[in-house]
Amino acid sequence: MSELKKVITAYRKLSFVDRVVFFSTVSNDVDVREETLQHFLIETRMGDELACLYCQGEHVVRNGKRKDGTQRFLCRDCGKSFIPASNTVTSRTRKRMSTWVKYLKCMLDKKTLKESSEECGISMPTAFSWRHKILDALREVTDKVYLDGTVEADETFFNVSYKGNHKNSKSFTMPREAHRRGNDVHAKGLSSEKVCVPCAVDTSGISYARPVKLGKPNSSCIFTVFDGIIAPDATLCTDNENAYRAFSKNKNICLIQMETDSHISVRDGIPYGIQRINAYHRTLKEFMGRFHGVSTKHLGNYIVWNNLITNNKRKNEETLGQLFAQMLSSGICIRNRDISSRSPLPSLEV
Ligand SMILES: [Zn+2]
Structure with missing residues (x-):
């Protein structure tokens, strides 16, 4: 087998995350052009056989494009229609993948909501929910140490x-009187x-x-x-x-x-x-x-x-690419209301 064929065979065996690490190591950068990101998602999430993101069935056909140019697919096995980033934390947001990468970069640079929302052209509430969707998806990375x-x-x-x-809560009652911001907790x-x-x-x-x-x-x-x-x-x-x-x-x-x-x-x-x-x-x-x-x-x-x-x-750059891949491979979907309805206090069983 030629060296090139060996590399290609080895590459195909890599996991989604490892493929990103490979890409970003070779190119020393993360290509944030939308077209490249879409192509990358198809290749890494669906593979050469274009497997369905929901049932892994291989009877998947291209099914036109969305207004923004994103390729749509239809699975003839389970009947679901999807795009390359479906079934991830980015689902239902109708924003481009390049915006998500840009936002993730803002997070690695510790930028505030205001700074990030301006840089990515999204609203402050959207920036807030993206922050938590990303952190939910990446929790696995910090939990696996x-x-x-x-x-x-x-x-x-x-x-x-x-x-x-x-805000908007019918079920939450403040368990104590409010402290003014900046006031330290009373009891030392x-x-x-x-x-x-x-x-x-x-x-x-x-x-x-x-x-x-x-x-x-x-x-x-x-x-x-x-x-x-x-x-x-x-x-x-x-x-x-x-x-x-x-x-x-x-x-x-x-x-x-x-x-x-x-x-x-x-x-x-x-x-x-x-x-x-x-x-x-x-x-x-x-x-x-x-x-x-x-x-x-x-x-x-x-x-x-x-x-x-x-x-x-x-x-x-490597971190960004790797974390982006990790974020999209975690396969969790989070709705905005899931973020606001979280338990107000630590809820671990101890
Ligand atoms: Zn399917």
């Missing part, structure tokens, strides 16, 4: 915010008005965090957050918090805890600390600060966003 080596863990807290729950300490977010970061800087409950952490919430995320042969470093002890014992993970008021603990002549996790907390708080108060129901998504950026050490 595996922390290894020396892992530092510590929880951080965010004030509860019911922002975004009142870990009251039930703080959302607990256990966070961890490993030797290579890969991090994981997730809002879990109100108030102080307990061992079951540490379990919920870190089970399957921290490698069994890792060394876990934390402050003096009790909640980590049961977890490390059950998982047989070596635990090194700092004495109260001490930032360092020496074990077998090796100093262990929690500076890296403190630095992660600072970065996360700084990131959240850009949005002037994040609603608690969306806190998890903003953490996904922060971690997408901090976990990605690759070149921007």
Whole structure:
């Protein structure tokens, strides 16, 4: 077999995401021309046989074009009509794929809703729902991490915010009197008005965090957050918090805890600390600060966003291409009303 044929055969075996990585590595850029993106979606999502996006049937025919030039297909097996980006978070938006790529780029550049909506020519409410659709689709990327080596863990807290729950809601009643923006939560300490977010970061800087409950952490919430995320042969470093002890014992993970008021603990002549996790907390708080108060129901998504950026050490173009592919391969459809009707507080079972 010729070298070229070998490459083509190998290419056909690649997954959708790997094909994008391959493309962006070879071209060192993401081609955001609409025509190229459409062609790319047909090739990667439907394959050479033009398989149906719903039933995988191969009796699919071209079925004219939409006004904007997007190719339509019809599946003779299941009778569904679709376009190359159907059945993804971009469904029902009738916007061009190039606009979605541009928007994703704005997110990687940490742009505000106003900046992104102006740059992409979409309204502010649309920009807001795209933000959450993208983060829902990309949650898998930040959830699939595996922390290894020396892992530092510590929880951080965010004030509860019911922002975004009142509008058009018949079912939501404010559980307490409203705070004025900027006012700190009245009770100092870990009251039930703080959302607990256990966070961890490993030797290579890969991090994981997730809002879990109100108030102080307990061992079951540490379990919920870190089970399957921290490698069994890792060394876990934390402050003096009790909640980590049961977890490390059950998982047989070596635990090194700092004495109260001490930032360092020496074990077998090796100093262990929690500076890296403190630095992660600072970065996360700084990131959240850009949005002037994040609603608690969306806190998890903003953490996904922060971690997408901090976990990605690759070149921007590769990341963009890869994330775009990931976004369209996750196969989830989210309606705007699903975003606003999310639970106002962390809803994990702990
Ligand atoms: Zn079909």
